[in-house]
Amino acid sequence: MNLSAIIEELGELANDGAPLTNRLQRACALLLETAPFDQCAIYLWDSVNRAFVLNASVGTGSAAIETYGEDEGLPGRVKASGKGLAASKKDLSGTAIDGLIDAGMRGFSYALTLALRDSSALYGVIYLKAVKKTRRNAARDSALTTAAALIVSIIRGEEINARHRRKSAELAELQARLINSEKVMALADMASNIVHEIKNPLLSIGGLANRLKKHVPQDAPGRLYLDQITHETVRLEKLIGGIIRCLHESALELQSDDMNDIVSESIELFREDAMRRGVNIVKKFTDNRLPVRADREQMKIAFDNLIANALQSMENSGTLTVSTCLDNDSIVVKVADSGGGIDPRYENYIFNPFFTTKKFGTGLGLPIANAIVMRHKGVIEVDNNIGVGVTFTVKLCSEGIECGLRA
Amino acid sequence: MKKRILVVDDEEGLRLLYKEELEEAGWEVTLAASGEESLRRIEEGKIDLVLLDIKMPGMDGVEVLRHVKERWKDLPVVLCTAYPHYKHEFGTWASDAYVIKSSDLTELKQTLKDILGKKR
Numbered sequence: 001m002n003l004s005a006i007i008e009e010l011g012e013l014a015n016d017g018a019p020l021t022n023r024l025q026r027a028c029a030l031l032l033e034t035a036p037f038d039q040c041a042i043y044l045w046d047s048v049n050r051a052f053v054l055n056a057s058v059g060t061g062s063a064a065i066e067t068y069g070e071d072e073g074l075p076g077r078v079k080a081s082g083k084g085l086a087a088s089k090k091d092l093s094g095t096a097i098d099g100l101i102d103a104g105m106r107g108f109s110y111a112l113t114l115a116l117r118d119s120s121a122l123y124g125v126i127y128l129k130a131v132k133k134t135r136r137n138a139a140r141d142s143a144l145t146t147a148a149a150l151i152v153s154i155i156r157g158e159e160i161n162a163r164h165r166r167k168s169a170e171l172a173e174l175q176a177r178l179i180n181s182e183k184v185m186a187l188a189d190m191a192s193n194i195v196h197e198i199k200n201p202l203l204s205i206g207g208l209a210n211r212l213k214k215h216v217p218q219d220a221p222g223r224l225y226l227d228q229i230t231h232e233t234v235r236l237e238k239l240i241g242g243i244i245r246c247l248h249e250s251a252l253e254l255q256s257d258d259m260n261d262i263v264s265e266s267i268e269l270f271r272e273d274a275m276r277r278g279v280n281i282v283k284k285f286t287d288n289r290l291p292v293r294a295d296r297e298q299m300k301i302a303f304d305n306l307i308a309n310a311l312q313s314m315e316n317s318g319t320l321t322v323s324t325c326l327d328n329d330s331i332v333v334k335v336a337d338s339g340g341g342i343d344p345r346y347e348n349y350i351f352n353p354f355f356t357t358k359k360f361g362t363g364l365g366l367p368i369a370n371a372i373v374m375r376h377k378g379v380i381e382v383d384n385n386i387g388v389g390v391t392f393t394v395k396l397c398s399e400g401i402e403c404g405l406r407a
Numbered sequence: 408m409k410k411r412i413l414v415v416d417d418e419e420g421l422r423l424l425y426k427e428e429l430e431e432a433g434w435e436v437t438l439a440a441s442g443e444e445s446l447r448r449i450e451e452g453k454i455d456l457v458l459l460d461i462k463m464p465g466m467d468g469v470e471v472l473r474h475v476k477e478r479w480k481d482l483p484v485v486l487c488t489a490y491p492h493y494k495h496e497f498g499t500w501a502s503d504a505y506v507i508k509s510s511d512l513t514e515l516k517q518t519l520k521d522i523l524g525k526k527r
């Protein structure tokens with residue numbers, strides 16, 4: 001095949017729909033027809049790992065090296081020198097080439113490297129190797145330089161295609177999400193109806209069972225069943241209450257408030273429970289006012305859930321430390337326990353609705369707390385100190401300040 | 408004289424529960440199973456407080472509340488529902504109190520006591 005025929009074929013490869021590696025493989029095969037070369041390899045520059053990675057190779061002799069670091073071997077030299085085409089001969093000793101060691105030259109004595117670059121970037125290197133020493137040939141050199149430019153266009157076309165494919169994939173995903181969110185909404189609607197249909201009968205079951213208890217003495221047969229019924233209905237009621245709270249985001253009733261007051265009120269609810277557990281409550285509050293715009297009732301629910309979890313992690317004795325402070329423009333509240341921490345196997349699931357490790361838990365405490373804090377444009381962070389305890393940190397922006405906790 | 412509470416709820420079990428619990432607490436109880444029925448009972452007179460479920464088929468609690476506040480301005484109404492989020496919506500502000508339904512009636516009874524104690 002003559003040089004112009006090869007160039008023409010390379011040009012056609014640019015419009016071929018085959019995978020890039022296949023096309024570069026074909027390009028290598030074409031280049032080998034030009035001349036005295038016995039092996040052709042094409043390396044692509046990986047800018048993340050800063051290395052040349054073998055993409056295609058054709059020919060005889062020892063296998064081409066898989067990767068060259070940024071400044072390794074002849075590909076490394078191409079990058080450093082900035083030259084388009086370079087010829088190299090083995091030294092007289094037969095081990096080094098142009099004064100550097102390149103294991104890829106084992107069994108070869110002559111090499112041509114061509115940079116695959118355009119004005120904006122280096123895409124890779126064509127590495128041609130010959131067993132026998134060869135002389136440079138100007139016509140061949142210029143044809144190879146043209147070939148290199150064509151191969152650059154193949155690679156660039158592929159990049160554009162990849163970007164295009166990515167874009168369409170993103171679009172498809174977005175669309176899927178939209179359809180999905182409609183589905184989710186329909187589901188939420190249905191769930192809300194079901195929950196309502198369940199709640200009323202459940203209340204009569206629980207309430208009437210409670211009344212029945214008044215007529216059935218503690219030691220009467222059947223009292224055990226009754227206790228079980230009321231116990232389970234209370235649990236279901238709690239669950240349904242949680243689901244309702246998740247499903248219906250009531251509008252926030254924002255008002256100016258002091259975070260210290262809100263957290264204090266939450267703590268007071270748990271004094272008795274803490275005492276029963278032998279848990280010591282330590283309050284480390286800043287003396288500064290912590291001005292915040294918040295829905296007081298909702299924010300209290302968030303802290304109630306964090307504090308309840310902390311207490312529940314401490315069965316007999318322990319310390320609950322609640323601290324508040326102002327950090328630049330953000331308000332920071334920490335709820336820390338000494339309950340031994342979260343099993344690392346579960347750490348990633350604790351914010352999932354219905355995830356619970358407790359016999360009577362609903363698994364809605366944290367998702368609700370998270371949703372409430374999120375709607376106040378704040379964040380909850382978890383610091384799990386295995387064997388010691390957990391610290392939940394709630395961060396909110398001070399009133400009137402966009403402190404950028406959430407984009 | 409004992410105060411009379413009108414309980415409006417479409418759930419039969421709950422009407423029974425409220426009736427027994429409230430009578431035990433010392434009040435008289437009249438029942439209504441729908442919004443329409445509740446207005447007829449009020450017209451008959453002798454009602455001191457209305458305990459009203461919001462979500463009912465037909466005329467719902469919010470509508471009943473509107474009628475009551477138009478015609479019997481001083482008759483206290485306590486709204487009762489499964490949904491905490493109604494609290495700030497649908498003109499429920501016109502009611503005298505708002506209770507979230509629970510099988511534990513302690514909070515409800517306290518609310519009723521507060522309101523009925525204040526009156527007259």
Ligand SMILES: Nc1ncnc2c1ncn2[C@@H]1O[C@H](COP(=O)(O)OP(=O)(O)OP(=O)(O)O)[C@@H](O)[C@H]1O
Nearest residue numbers: 309310313341350356357358361362363364365366
């Ligand atoms: N302070 C904590 N220490 C150890 N584990 C915790 C702590 N807080 C949460 N967890 C783990 O996260 C899980 C989920 O908590 P979440 O509050 O969402 O539900 P729950 O506490 O199990 O149920 P509920 O809140 O209804 O009582 C818990 O079951 C527990 O395993």
Ligand SMILES: [Mg+2]
Nearest residue numbers: 305309365366
């Ligand atoms: Mg919890």
